[in-house]
Amino acid sequence: MNHAQAATQFIKDEARTDWHDKALWFVRYKRDIQTKKVPEWEQLRELASQIKANVLSELDSYLIQFEENALKNGVHVHWAKDAHEHNDIILNILKAKGVRKMVKSKSMLTEECHLNPYLIQNGIDVIDTDLGERIIQLRDETPSHIVLPAIHLKKEDVGETFYKYLGSEKGASDPKYLTEVARGHLREQFLTADAALTGVNFAVAETGGFVVCTNEGNADLGAHLAPIHIASMGMEKLIPRQSDLGVFLRLLARNATGQPITTYSSHFLKPNNGQEMHIVIVDNGRSEQLGREDFRKSLYCIRCGACMNTCPVYRRSGGHSYSYTVPGPIGSILSPGIDLKKHSSMPFASTLCGSCTDVCPVKIDIHHQLYKWRQIIAKEGDFPLSKKIMMKVMGFMLSHPKFYRFAGKMARTALPIMPRFMLYNNLNAWGKEREIPQAPKQSFREWYLKNRE
Amino acid sequence: MKVGLFVPCYIDQFYPQIAVATLQLLEKHGCEVGFPLNQSCCGQPMANSGCESDSKATAKLFVENFKEFDYIVGAAPSCVGFVQEHYDIIPQTEEVKHVREKIYDITEFLLDILKIEKIDAKFPYKVGLHQSCHAQRGMRMAQSSEINGPAFSKQRQILEMVEGLQFIELDRTDECCGFGGTFCVSEDAVSAKMGKDRVADHERNGAEVITGGDVSCLMHLEGVIRRQNKNIKMVHLVEILNNTSPTP
Amino acid sequence: MSSKSYILERVKQNKPMLSVLPVVPMFERKDDVSLISLFKENLEFVGGRLIELNSKEELNGQISEIYPDLKIIASTLNVEAANLDLNSIIDPHALKGIDLTIIQGDFGVAENGAIWIPANTISHRVLPFITQHLVIILDKTQLVCNMHQAYQKLDIHKADGFGVFLSGPSKTADIEQSLVIGAHGSRSLVVFLV
Structure with missing residues (x-):
């Protein structure tokens, strides 16, 4: 199913679409309020963008520096060129220690690598501990948003899921109650896990440390209790200096959810006494994206999710209407580089309104990249032949004024006299919910010739 | 000052009164206006659909039509912006560079080039201003709500010169209307939903009229309004500025 | 070739031209807003509570007043109510059974209500997360304005x-965007500013 088809399904329930739209717009609204409290907000965006530009331009040396420092800190460092290697490395660490149960905090990278099914197939019990992630894990779904993974669900849906899997009261839907149920359930998991996996929000080259941000405290409960802590990081997560965290931590939560900072910004440097700490540095297509001049800025992304909250298309089509793990505007510029044909409809799921670009805390030119991916997809991707021919015809007509005028005249003559059923039917996508413009008798050119020449 | 009047294809074919208003408005303010009869379109529809190369011939025709003028003016930020931003698809001759540099949307031309301070027009109605995304985030004719900085809007600034006009405030000041070029048919469900929501925002806040600078958005919103039989009038801002707007 | 060399080689080939690392200013505030009131405002915004004490001596009374029923209380400080020997x-x-933990914060950040807690001051890393309720004592002279100053400190x-x-x-x-305090970590936070 392409994006348009999936979106059509989503919108069929218009009340729910409105609810989804409003829930996300409220996050954008909270973001606006918080960001306006920082007078230097726009300067911070510019600084963040410049820091990320520098990171990409010296990424190889920062990676080496980071590894050296992490090793000095007693951390094991692994390198994975693709998803499969990432999953294998983790499985081997777990197997070597006889791990049976692993708790995991939010990590879009492990979603990207499809780590959970791989580990489960190999006999490891993987428990997602972020509340939203746990909800969708129980429902066997994928996250529909990178920061708010269960935003597509209503509290009644969650109540039903918890009733089915966690034994909560039937029909309960109070978020406070449901959160309490999850707290009890997940405490038990934290206390019995043999390993914990976290994502990495920022990795600092000059110290070899990394920072993990959560609101729930699940990353810390996992990582500090289990004897093994594995952190999976996309290699673009590096920043040069610890002081750069000042810039990024000021931007991240404010832009993501309208909080001044996440509840917990945990700085990991060395393993706890008696604990093992591993970092897996993952490429999985990133070095290739780095080589694409027009698209490399997509690697600046700090995964705040604001481009989804602000996107008028995302809000009305839901995260599951996109074919890639990362949905919305940022997903639509990352995905074609991973699989051009599979994700061909994603860059077209936009009006190019540019809101994503203006909301981005690291100034990724998202809508310009969408435009550029379209050019590539029309040539090499999964692009309908009918549309290709249509564009050729239009290109010909509009560059030959006589044909253009003839076609216009035909349309203006035919439209008023055509019966409604011929104008408004399934072939006319415009006409399903909108009227066609009323055709005037004469074009401007005809008026001009009559009145001015 | 010789001004070439650029009339985008859908204005020419479906909304000729907007082009008439643009022409008269320019003349009222002392411009010598020419209308190249062989014009068609800027080429944006193909390019936004991913087929930039199919726009090249149209772009060349455009430059051929307008290269002799001191300024080129159209009442459509989206089309004007396309010429400015995307005419790098054809070789950058002096003529191409001239056209890209001297093309203006009517609002910016009146304010920044002609520097008008007064408009002889009256429009005593409650008006919602739909600023198109291309005007706002493309050409930066207004501050976008995502960016922190002093608020400004050139379209609003010029409409404020109109006697009696009363702005209504929207819940979402700059939400996209959902037109988006071929998006309006390739993603028709989302597109129409966005259009309906945009109209509803205006209706909720008491607009009698929706105005704006880009006909593509207005055509889209008008399609929704007519289908839903809403009591809201759709007019282009040049019609208000030229005092030739139909009244609600 | 190892994956490390493979990745580094590709990065080297594909990376863009050198882009300069910017100098980040400290963004000191120019107005004379009090750091304490800014800290308080933000702490309350994030669901915490601030209580200003005149002296450390008031602490024991406050604890027994606010938490009359809590059973297992741990502290890294010298607090009367503490009944669990962390060492x-x-x-x-x-x-896992701790009801209340009382610890010392290193310093606070006015712009976001955050408090820096280094592991060397809490005896167990998991302590501020696993406890049901948390109390942090903060020296009121130990407040910085923003995160830039925080990292400098x-x-x-x-x-x-x-x-x-x-x-x-x-x-x-995570459930319908309605805020619930007390997810996995502490259910409440009280900061005593001394």
């Missing part, structure tokens, strides 16, 4: 390998 505990899992190498900026009690809005 006797080796396995952090044994901390903290020394991660003295933190014993871990440190956290903690801002408010744990929370989630």
